[in-house]
Amino acid sequence: MSGTRHVVIIGNGISGVTCARNLRKLDENVRITLISGESKYFFSRTALMYIYMGHMKFEHTQPYENWFWEKNRLELKESWVKEIDYSSKQICFQSGEKMDYDDLVIAVGSKPNKFGWKGQDLKGVQGLYSKQDLELMEENTKSGVSRAVIVGGGLIGIEMAEMLAYKKIPVTFLVRESGFWDNVLPKEESELVGRHILEHHIDLRLESELDEIIGDESGRVKSVRTKSGKKISCQFVGLTAGVSPNIDFLKGSELHINRGVKVNLNFETNIPNVYAIGDCAEFDQSPAADRRPIEQVWYTGRMHGETLAQTLAGRPTSYKPGHWFNSAKFLDIEYQTYGTVPANWDSSQIDSFYWEHTAGKIAFRMLQDKSGTLVGINNFGFRLRHEFFDRALTEKWSGAKVIANLEKANFDPEFFAPYYIEIQKEFKSQFGGDFKVSKPSFIQKLFGASV
Amino acid sequence: MKWIQKLGLVLFLIGLGSFILIPFLGNYSLDKELVLANTKEIHQEKMAEILEPMYGETYSSNFAFLSAFGDYFNTYNDQLKADANWDQVIWDDYSFSLALAGLDSPVKDNPWMFFALSIGLAVLGGIFYNLPKYQGEPEGIKNNGIFHSSIKNRGILGMITGSFLILFYIVLYWFPAYLVTLVAMVSPISEMLSGNPASQWFLYGLIYTLAIIVMGVRMFRKYRGNKYQQLRTASVMFFQTAFAFLIPEILVLMNQPYFDFKNIWPLDYDFFYDYQISTFLSSGGVGMFMLIWGILLIIVGVPVFTYFFGKRWYCSWVCGCGGLAETVGDPFRQLSDKSLKAWKYERYIIHGVLVLAVIMTLVTIANYFSGFSFLGNATNQLHSFYGFAIGSAFAGVVGTGFYPFMGNRVWCRFGCPLAAYLGLVQRFKSRFRITTNGGQCISCGNCSTYCEMGIDVRAYAQKGQNIVRSSCVGCGVCSAVCPRGVLKLENGSEENRITDFPILIGNDSVKLNA
Secondary structure, three states: OOOOOEEEEEOOOHHHHHHHHHHHHHOOOOEEEEEEOOOOOOOOHHHHHHHHOOOOOHHHHOOOOOHHHHHOOEEEEEOOEEEEEOOOOEEEEOOOOEEEOOEEEEOOOEEEOOOOOEOOOOEOEEOOOOHHHHHHHHHHOOOOOOOEEEEOOOHHHHHHHHHHHHOOOOEEEEOOOOOOOOOOOOHHHHHHHHHHHHHOOOEEEOOOOEEEEEEOOOOEEEEEEEOOOOEEEOOEEEEOOOEEEOOHHHOOOOOOEOOOEEEOOOOEOOOOOEEEOHHHEEEOOOOOOOOOOOOOOHHHHHHHHHHHHHHHOOOOOOOOEOOOEEEEEEOOEEEEEEEOOOOOOOOOOEEEEEEEOOOOOOEEEEEEEOOOEEEEEEEEOOOEOHHHHHHHHHOOOEHHHHHHOHHHHEOOOOOOOOHHHHHHHHHHHHHOOOOOOOOOOHHHHHOOOOO | OOHHHHHHHHHHHHHHHHHHHHHHOOEEOEOHHHHHHOOOHHHHHHHHHHOHHHEOOOEOOHHHHHHHHHHHHHHHHHHHHHOOOHHHOOOOOOHHHHHHHHEEOHHHHOHHHHHHHHHHHHHHHHHHHHOOOOOOOOOOOOOOOHHHOOOOOOOHHHHHHHHHHHHHHHHHHHOHHHHHHHHHHHHHHHHHHHOOOOOHHHHHHHHHHHHHHHHHHHHHHHOOOOHHHHHHHHHHHHHHHHHHHHHHHHHHHOOOOOOOOOOOOOOOOOOOOHHHHHHHHOOHHHHHHHHHHHHHHHHHHHHHHHHHHOOHHHHOOOOHHHHHHHHOOHHHHHHOOOOHHHHHHHHHHHHHHHHHHHHHHHHHHHHHHOOOOOOOOHHHHHHHHHHHHHHHHHHHHHHHHOHHHHOOOHHHHHOOHHHHHHHHHHHHOOOEEEEEOOOOOOOOOHHHHOOOOOOOHHHHHOOOOOEOOOOOOOOOHHHHHOOOOOEEEEEOOOOOOOOOOOEOOOEOOOOOEO
16 A cells, blocks of 8 residues: 555545545545544434434435445544644544544534533533434433423524424523524524424524523533523523534644634645645635635535545645525425525615515515626525526526526426416516416316415 | 324224134034035035035134144045046135135124224224324424334334234235135125125225225325325325226126226236136127227336326326335335345346246237147146235235335335336336436435335435436335425436436536536
């Protein structure tokens, strides 16, 4: 093996694994090692909630069978890294073992935020990010929990609420802001999700901020107090106020670190042959106008991995993300977004079109600039086609053209109600436009798939 | 659980318990007249003589009766076999008809009461249990707790359920004489429909249909809010009730051949058997229509419908095996094996069965048209082998009995020759595919986990690749359980249907084939 270049990737999440897979495709000879103390085999972090709820077993969350790694000569090292000696290009494991590298990729992901709340390290208080977090949560909620409190209204918070609801544990959901996830979602969408949370009997409390977590004499949580002085007795607290790069073990070395590992758009750190991708990387400039310097989404992690693999295979490539897209599921309501739809916009620059179904669980928003060009869309409770909007954004379609062709964007299963017709009608009444509203198909009429 | 569901569960268990106990109720006795009335003319005299020691005896259980019957009958036959007197050996099995005729049971006297107590209570209990499911909860598919469930995740209850089903099929196919009490119980229903007393196949068809209806109700509740699942379930319930159960019985009432208009060769493997062909040819216009209809389905129906809609038009909308799998089997769909190895076995086995069925049929037809000069009666051996190994053991015992062990589509995935034929058309000449929604997949694994055919859907979805697989029955559950709106069953242009080198959109840094 001597003489073969050794690329070592710390972290086998979506970024690290995508990087390894793509590098192997581009280079048959390079030696590739994936290091993880969390799990020997790659699994989908986004699916942890489904294990808890009995939808899947852990093995189902593994996208590749166990033989895949050996077949593709991707070496797996199940161990925690203690520190890295950049000058001698060597990794030290907590076990005392050492490993040499030629190129090093740091893809260590995130950890749940803890903002220094009093009592944040009590027993029964935890975040949810890793496999170990899930195991801890299973242990913490096994029995004796008559109420749980979740702190922080984001995607992991609502997942945790759904998980606890499965165990029939009543949940109080403390959200600091005046609407659920309202730093991302516009007001109407945030309210739509908020209503759905209440419909699931989750005690959503907006504008409620955690002040202190109070423990009993055994060091276990027994209640929380909010800033307004309300005391809620509980036996479990979920801390879900976002995540931040998991880089504590890298601190205090020559590697430049801010909130994450500082990288340029080629994912290069300040140290030669050392790269960082995924949640833990912090760009020195925004990759695009609507992007943040730290990207903590499954899809961006994957794209970082795809891109860095090119560089590692000798084709230096800069990260150049395409149009933004994302998705989530809030209990029963699916959400997708394409392009840019911020929580707030300047109405002198942007026009917003919003349609909501009378039952209040299905919605569509489209933003266009003053020239009428599409900026982005949100859709709730029905499905829209990524390819359609990627093309519409690239080709700078007008909002009216998007709506006129909305039937082609529909991605709902067959026989579902044609919401695009209602959206077209509403757009016409608000913005005009000389397109024809789609007609329901024969099948849609026959089976009464009305809106 | 709501009180009405608890009541439903109790009623179901009482019904099931009664159903299991009923075969043990009753006495059996034989006399000469009964034997003469229930045996073929050529065997009448001999059988009456063989069974003479049983006359006047009263047997208090089916075990006692059938063991005595077996003793006398086998003693006779074994002697002949030992002497190589092959032409005198009685190959017919009269145990079922004689047990049914000799049965004296309260069940026979009060069939409706026992029917209500067993099948009736089970159906009622099932509906009580299923109908209130998810009431008061928002619409949406909940797979909550499936892998924490003993029955759905190969726990002890799953093992018991599977063992019971396997035992039931073994008795039904090879020891039906033990079930005569149940057959007598449903006989009045059979007489209402076809004018004939029930056979074990009528009993089976009745239970099968009721099971699809009760568990179809469960599907309506589980997949509420999903119109595709609702319609598909209504369709299999309709085709089972009307086409597989009622119409054939009514045909018999009208003195026409028993015929299931939606059953297609080679699933319907005896369609070209000589006795079937003779029936069609001797039944006038109706018989001729059945023969032509059956052939048209094979050579026109399958390719044309599969071209436009994929094999789902049959497998998850029409077929009886599919109907059971999609209703009764739905709670077990997550148990199918997703490994690459299983896919390899699947391709060998299912295409092997297809080849076997085709060869058997070709030989049968050649033999038929050569006036049996080609192979004489040797095709009968082939038929009984196929009927035993594939028709009964694979499709029935393994196909349904293994639901709680290997998922609800074991037969459809590994064995059904019609599924293999439909699959070949679907793979090579069809507009059907499952499309993946750009880069939206998060590799969570719900689609693969809930694919009853064991397709690793995620492997395609995470690459942005269309799913074009011969085995896909188009049940639509992968699309239904996807939390990010990634999968859609579509019929569309054949161009770009198969995307061998897909490109995941959203990353402009590189254009690569994931």
